[in-house]
Amino acid sequence: MTTETLPSSAQSAALFARARAVTPGGVNSPVRAFKSVGGSPRFIREAHGAYLTDVDGNRLVDYIGSWGPMILGHDHPAVRQAISEALAGGTSFGAPGEREVRLAEAVTRITGAERVRFVNSGTEATMSALRLARGFTGRKFIVKFRGNYHGHADGLLVEAGSGLLTNAEGTLGTSAPSSAGVPGEYAQLTLVSEYNDPAALDALMAERGHEVAAVIFEPVVGNAGVLIPTPEFLAALHRVRERGALLIADEVMTGFRLSLRGATGLLGLTPDLICWGKIIGGGLPVGAYGGRADVMDFVSPQGPVYQAGTLSGNPLAMAAGLATLEVLEGTPEVYTRLESYTSELAAGLKAAAREAGVPLSVNHIGSMLTAFHQEAPDGSIRTYADAARSDTAAFAAWFQSMLGQGIYWAPSQFESIFVSAAHTDTELNATLGAARTAYRSLGG
Numbered sequence: 001m002t003t004e005t006l007p008s009s010a011q012s013a014a015l016f017a018r019a020r021a022v023t024p025g026g027v028n029s030p031v032r033a034f035k036s037v038g039g040s041p042r043f044i045r046e047a048h049g050a051y052l053t054d055v056d057g058n059r060l061v062d063y064i065g066s067w068g069p070m071i072l073g074h075d076h077p078a079v080r081q082a083i084s085e086a087l088a089g090g091t092s093f094g095a096p097g098e099r100e101v102r103l104a105e106a107v108t109r110i111t112g113a114e115r116v117r118f119v120n121s122g123t124e125a126t127m128s129a130l131r132l133a134r135g136f137t138g139r140k141f142i143v144k145f146r147g148n149y150h151g152h153a154d155g156l157l158v159e160a161g162s163g164l165l166t167n168a169e170g171t172l173g174t175s176a177p178s179s180a181g182v183p184g185e186y187a188q189l190t191l192v193s194e195y196n197d198p199a200a201l202d203a204l205m206a207e208r209g210h211e212v213a214a215v216i217f218e219p220v221v222g223n224a225g226v227l228i229p230t231p232e233f234l235a236a237l238h239r240v241r242e243r244g245a246l247l248i249a250d251e252v253m254t255g256f257r258l259s260l261r262g263a264t265g266l267l268g269l270t271p272d273l274i275c276w277g278k279i280i281g282g283g284l285p286v287g288a289y290g291g292r293a294d295v296m297d298f299v300s301p302q303g304p305v306y307q308a309g310t311l312s313g314n315p316l317a318m319a320a321g322l323a324t325l326e327v328l329e330g331t332p333e334v335y336t337r338l339e340s341y342t343s344e345l346a347a348g349l350k351a352a353a354r355e356a357g358v359p360l361s362v363n364h365i366g367s368m369l370t371a372f373h374q375e376a377p378d379g380s381i382r383t384y385a386d387a388a389r390s391d392t393a394a395f396a397a398w399f400q401s402m403l404g405q406g407i408y409w410a411p412s413q414f415e416s417i418f419v420s421a422a423h424t425d426t427e428l429n430a431t432l433g434a435a436r437t438a439y440r441s442l443g444g
């Protein structure tokens with residue numbers, strides 16, 4: 001069934017064997033191991049524009065974009081130049097520098113956040129924002145949504161999406177850890193509600209709202225596949241503040257991607273705090289959290305909530321983030337092009353699947369897209385439970401066929417793919433050509 005046309009993946013397989021001898025599962029982040037689609041992951045030698053080149057020399061059209069950061073494409077000249085210039089001045093100071101101020105000024109100007117603090121990953125951003133919310137409100141419970149992923153801090157590994165999706169067995173309002181090593185006592189402080197279910201959120205807040213420090217959410221979900229919020233759900237999110245809880249938008253994936261002002265700007269949301277990651281570092285390790293000045297001023301050394309980092313505000317990382325935001329701010333038409341490419345991709349995938357008799361339901365917004373292998377009207381998949389009805393075996397076979405034809409899709413049914421500004425009609429046509437073959441092999 002698989003149409004493996006690439007020359008070889010022998011070098012990748014050999015590296016994977018070596019990696020497994022020295023690293024758990026052979027990878028430094030689980031989804032890279034291809035566990036849900038089978039086969040051996042490709043080891044990447046270099047990346048330019050819309051392409052990855054693996055260690056066997058195969059050139060692959062990249063729809064992962066390092067899981068989101070590479071919105072401009074790989075090795076963008078402005079980003080490379082900014083990193084080189086920073087490099088010439090040393091790699092880390094452990095003292096403040098101008099680039100941190102400039103990036104903070106850019107983030108506050110673009111997003112409307114009044115203060116921002118830089119950390120080193122999305123996980124650190126959400127973890128720190130929750131500590132801050134607890135410190136600010138003096139309350140200890142948080143609310144999250146089933147299938148939303150906010151990084152791997154203990155209290156957030158509860159009903160967390162993506163790679164953890166299949167492990168979660170809890171019931172709404174209860175708190176089952178989705179990882180070994182998370183004490184039940186930590187998880188008990190995390191209350192879980194259903195995404196896109198305003199009545200469930202209202203009911204939970206009516207009962208427990210007085211104890212809730214914050215409600216954290218993905219404004220558009222990428223980690224259960226793409227799920228788009230309904231206006232009614234967004235209204236319910238805003239209501240949580242009537243109970244004294246803070247509203248935290250996790251824009252680690254959507255920030256600067258769905259619009260320059262992220263999903264928050266696109267959907268007209270006004271959260272108290274926002275978390276960022278991925279694009280804000282332009283491909284280097286950066287996360288950030290920010291928002292209302294009165295809340296952010298609780299962070300040390302200004303306030304009593306401790307949070308620190310040896311490499312936070314790293315000059316190379318700040319330079320990459322700053323260059324990326326400058327390009328995005330200077331060429332806003334990028335977003336129109338990302339959206340039109342993604343819409344054409346969605347329509348093309350639908351048509352190819354229909355022709356081959358393969359059931360497919362596509363959710364897409366901006367440059368994020370998930371093609372769920374199931375029979376459902378487009379846009380009707382709104383919750384984790386909806387997404388989970390997908391045929392993961394059919395997805396895995398389709399994924400392998402695409403990879404064999406040089407198209408590197410996200411290796412899980414429950415992930416978004418990311419289109420970059422470097423994707424052109426050439427890549428679109430190549431992708432749709434490969435997709436037709438892949439669906440035909442499934443249908444037949």
Ligand code: PLP
Pocket residue numbers: 067121122123124126149150151152218222223250251252253277278287
């Ligand atoms: N929040 C969201 C919405 C994410 O998608 C991710 C990572 O994919 C994170 C948080 C965690 O970010 P990081 O992997 O940088 O720790």
